Amino acid sequence: METTDAFVGLDCRDCGERVDAETGTHRCPDCGGILDPAYDYDAIDLTREDLAADPFDGMWRYDALLPFSRETAVTMDEGTTPLASAPKLADELGVAEVYIKDEGRNPTGSFKDRGQTAAVTAAVEHGAEEVALASAGNAGQSAAAYAARAGLDSHVFLPTRAGFTNKAMVNVHGGDLNVVEGRIGDAGSALGDAMEDHEDWYAVQTFVTPYRHEGKKTMYYELPEQLDWEVPDHVVYPTGGGVGLVGMYKAAVEFEELGLTDEMPAFHAAQSEGCAPIVEAFEEGRDHHEAWEVPDTICGGIEIPDPGASPWILEAIRESGGRAVAASDEEILDSLVTVAQNEGAEMGVTCAAAAAGAWKLAEDGHFDADDTVVLLNTATGNKDADVARSHLMGKGI
Ligand SMILES: *Cc1c(COP(=O)(O)O)cnc(C)c1O
Numbered sequence: 478m479e480t481t482d483a484f485v486g487l488d489c490r491d492c493g494e495r496v497d498a499e500t501g502t503h504r505c506p507d508c509g510g511i512l513d514p515a516y517d518y519d520a521i522d523l524t525r526e527d528l529a530a531d532p533f534d535g536m537w538r539y540d541a542l543l544p545f546s547r548e549t550a551v552t553m554d555e556g557t558t559p560l561a562s563a564p565k566l567a568d569e570l571g572v573a574e575v576y577i578k579d580e581g582r583n584p585t586g587s588f589k590d591r592g593q594t595a596a597v598t599a600a601v602e603h604g605a606e607e608v609a610l611a612s613a614g615n616a617g618q619s620a621a622a623y624a625a626r627a628g629l630d631s632h633v634f635l636p637t638r639a640g641f642t643n644k645a646m647v648n649v650h651g652g653d654l655n656v657v658e659g660r661i662g663d664a665g666s667a668l669g670d671a672m673e674d675h676e677d678w679y680a681v682q683t684f685v686t687p688y689r690h691e692g693k694k695t696m697y698y699e700l701p702e703q704l705d706w707e708v709p710d711h712v713v714y715p716t717g718g719g720v721g722l723v724g725m726y727k728a729a730v731e732f733e734e735l736g737l738t739d740e741m742p743a744f745h746a747a748q749s750e751g752c753a754p755i756v757e758a759f760e761e762g763r764d765h766h767e768a769w770e771v772p773d774t775i776c777g778g779i780e781i782p783d784p785g786a787s788p789w790i791l792e793a794i795r796e797s798g799g800r801a802v803a804a805s806d807e808e809i810l811d812s813l814v815t816v817a818q819n820e821g822a823e824m825g826v827t828c829a830a831a832a833a834g835a836w837k838l839a840e841d842g843h844f845d846a847d848d849t850v851v852l853l854n855t856a857t858g859n860k861d862a863d864v865a866r867s868h869l870m871g872k873g874i
Pocket residue numbers: 587589615616683715716717718719720721722778779825827828855856
């Protein structure tokens with residue numbers, strides 16, 4: 478296995494054991510905990526000048542802080558997405574600046590590409606020939622694309638309520654599409670059953686592979702650079718499994734460790750009232766979520782009733798001074814339309830939870846007049862045009 482110089486192995490989030498990345502491919506062999514890529518930061522010499530001298534040409538430009546090098550990566554130049562200002566939104570929220578980080582510009586139209594480029598690279602390094610996952614939709618589409626690029630087979634399990642584009646594109650990439658009646662949990666069970674019969678399938682599932690949050694952490698690296706090394710005050714993130722949130726928090730700690738920045742934003746988790754286990758745990762002051770009994774939201778990407786990494790998500794929120802907020806589906810769809818009509822930006826339905834969440838945070842007095850707020854538009858609005866249009870129909874438009 479070919480890895481980068483400073484990458485020293487995988488640390489278990491639960492028992493603290495360090496696992497060799499060559500033999501430890503997924504969860505902790507000792508306790509089943511989540512594995513997290515670890516580095517010798519003293520061996521990394523990365524300055525603002527180094528970064529400024531490098532073209533802004535994809536997330537693998539940060540490979541000194543990733544397990545694999547750009548040369549070995551299965552990549553389509555994902556990442557380095559635009560950070561577009563949203564001045565009318567800033568007025569509306571009563572803050573100095575709002576920016577929308579447009580992750581819809583990634584190869585398959587969502588930030589899941591940052592996770593899959595890393596996870597599929599690991600699969601190749603481990604000699605896998607077939608990858609498998611259950612997903613709400615975007616991760617499945619992305620995995621099928623990266624597997625195709627690497628010449629691997631993919632087995633994708635999606636719930637019936639996954640969006641049409643996701644299902645269609647799994648087929649187009651030549652993936653083995655399994656549509657499972659029900660929700661993400663049902664797709665996960667079907668994957669589990671299938672994996673028992675196919676021991677050679679390599680899971681590229683959230684927090685089963687140690688590499689998806691690792692790829693997604695690059696979203697944060699780009700922010701201070703795009704803001705001339707001003708660290709934003711707030712980052713609002715539509716949170717399901719929390720992969721992106723813990724990844725960004727990890728990245729912010731790393732940039733401080735390397736002396737590139739000396740503060741971090743407040744990371745806020747935005748959820749839908751139809752599935753808000755993180756908000757509930759945050760409000761009740763708990764360190765762990767309780768599974769949401771009847772998840773029901775139009776925001777498929779964050780309809781995750783049982784986020785296994787909740788202790789880490791809650792730590793990221795609390796340590797950074799963030800909050801967890803929920804909005805109704807109606808408010809989320811209204812936010813999507815407001816952003817589209819005032820800023821031109823096309824947010825995905827799930828992503829609009831970040832905009833609706835920002836409104837709640839503003840109403841509740843958590844923003845100051847001189848603050849800079851970043852909203853993560855985790856996927857392109859194109860994928861959800863039908864849902865957004867139907868919302869107008871419901872208003873007689
Ligand atoms: C997967 C997904 C999310 C949630 O991602 P996590 O990092 O697992 O919380 C948010 N938005 C969209 C569009 C997604 O596809």
